[in-house]
Amino acid sequence: VNANADDLAIAIDLGGTQIRAALIDRQGVIHIRCAEPTRATAGPETVIGQIAALAAKAREGFDAKRIIGAGVSSPGPIDTMRGVALAIPTLMGFNDFPLRARLEGRLGMTVALENDGISAALGEWRHGAGKGISNLVYVTVSTGIGGGVILGNRVLRGRQGMAGHVGHMSFMQDGETCACGNRGCFEAYASATAFTRRAIMRAAADPATRLGKTSEPIDAAAVFEAARQGDGLAKALVQEEAQYLGQGFASLLHLFNPDVLIMGGGLSNQFDDLQGDIVASLQSSAMPAFRNTPIRRAALGENSGLHGAASLIFEGA
Ligand SMILES: [Zn+2]
Numbered sequence: 018v019n020a021n022a023d024d025l026a027i028a029i030d031l032g033g034t035q036i037r038a039a040l041i042d043r044q045g046v047i048h049i050r051c052a053e054p055t056r057a058t059a060g061p062e063t064v065i066g067q068i069a070a071l072a073a074k075a076r077e078g079f080d081a082k083r084i085i086g087a088g089v090s091s092p093g094p095i096d097t098m099r100g101v102a103l104a105i106p107t108l109m110g111f112n113d114f115p116l117r118a119r120l121e122g123r124l125g126m127t128v129a130l131e132n133d134g135i136s137a138a139l140g141e142w143r144h145g146a147g148k149g150i151s152n153l154v155y156v157t158v159s160t161g162i163g164g165g166v167i168l169g170n171r172v173l174r175g176r177q178g179m180a181g182h183v184g185h186m187s188f189m190q191d192g193e194t195c196a197c198g199n200r201g202c203f204e205a206y207a208s209a210t211a212f213t214r215r216a217i218m219r220a221a222a223d224p225a226t227r228l229g230k231t232s233e234p235i236d237a238a239a240v241f242e243a244a245r246q247g248d249g250l251a252k253a254l255v256q257e258e259a260q261y262l263g264q265g266f267a268s269l270l271h272l273f274n275p276d277v278l279i280m281g282g283g284l285s286n287q288f289d290d291l292q293g294d295i296v297a298s299l300q301s302s303a304m305p306a307f308r309n310t311p312i313r314r315a316a317l318g319e320n321s322g323l324h325g326a327a328s329l330i331f332e333g334a
Contacts, residue, residue, distance in 0.1 A: 263298020
């Protein structure tokens with residue numbers, strides 16, 4: 018590869034609710050960033066059209082010769098070895114769909130495809146909270162739970178490029194039903210969706226809490242705010258959430274023995290309020306030798322996936 022300091026990559030972060038596009042250079046500087054809501058039920062042709070339009074917008078006014086490829090982060094499961102979307106739950110019609118080939122045809126350039134958890138892990142590793150670290154586990158806690166693993170300075174991909182679906186560690190035969198169809202998954206207990214569901218259920222049965230007693234809807238941010246104001250139920254809910262996260266994180270420490278575990282996703286906005294109880298939970302669920310592993314908040318916010326997608330082009334990852 019002829020690395021040129023002027024090189025640029027188009028980065029696409031395809032999500033169930035938003036498609037983000039950016040033009041990023043080798044140093045990780047974002048030159049242009051744009052986004053629009055995903056037409057998730059309109060089928061692959063429409064979504065690919067949206068991606069092409071955003072990519073065109075991102076590269077507008079830049080010398081085409083500087084743009085050496087497009088990295089695309091997509092919800093899984095995607096077989097990145099073959100470039101095929103197997104069955105994306107949040108996007109209609111992406112079943113056994115040849116996503117990479119179709120994007121290359123449409124964008125007219127090399128396309129590198131990555132599962133979103135791995136892409137965000139790559140972004141944090143190259144430019145964020147995991148910079149310079151050889152072994153890390155990245156966990157995104159949002160609507161669902163996803164992740165990616167870097168071990169010995171290499172990305173863990175597995176047979177089909179689908180390693181790191183950490184939300185679907187299942188530990189309860191008759192547990193909560195998960196979006197994946199299984200029961201008792203980590204995601205079914207510790208995702209923001211599960212947290213909010215618990216909050217709504219318990220608030221209805223608790224006359225003392227202020228949650229649900231105003232016109233304000235019960236969402237994750239509202240529960241954390243109420244906890245900060247001293248609301249008893251909200252405090253218990255936050256502590257319980259941290260307990261679940263700590264339990265899942267402990268399993269990941271046992272499996273991968275990382276230098277650091279990085280938490281990203283929407284719920285990481287509340288990291289300061291969760292950290293203490295996550296660490297306390299780790300103290301009881303991790304084996305003693307693993308307990309001092311630092312748990313850190315992701316540094317790139319909504320841009321982790323975009324940075325990871327661009328790094329696929331620059332680093333070949
Ligand atoms: Zn699951």
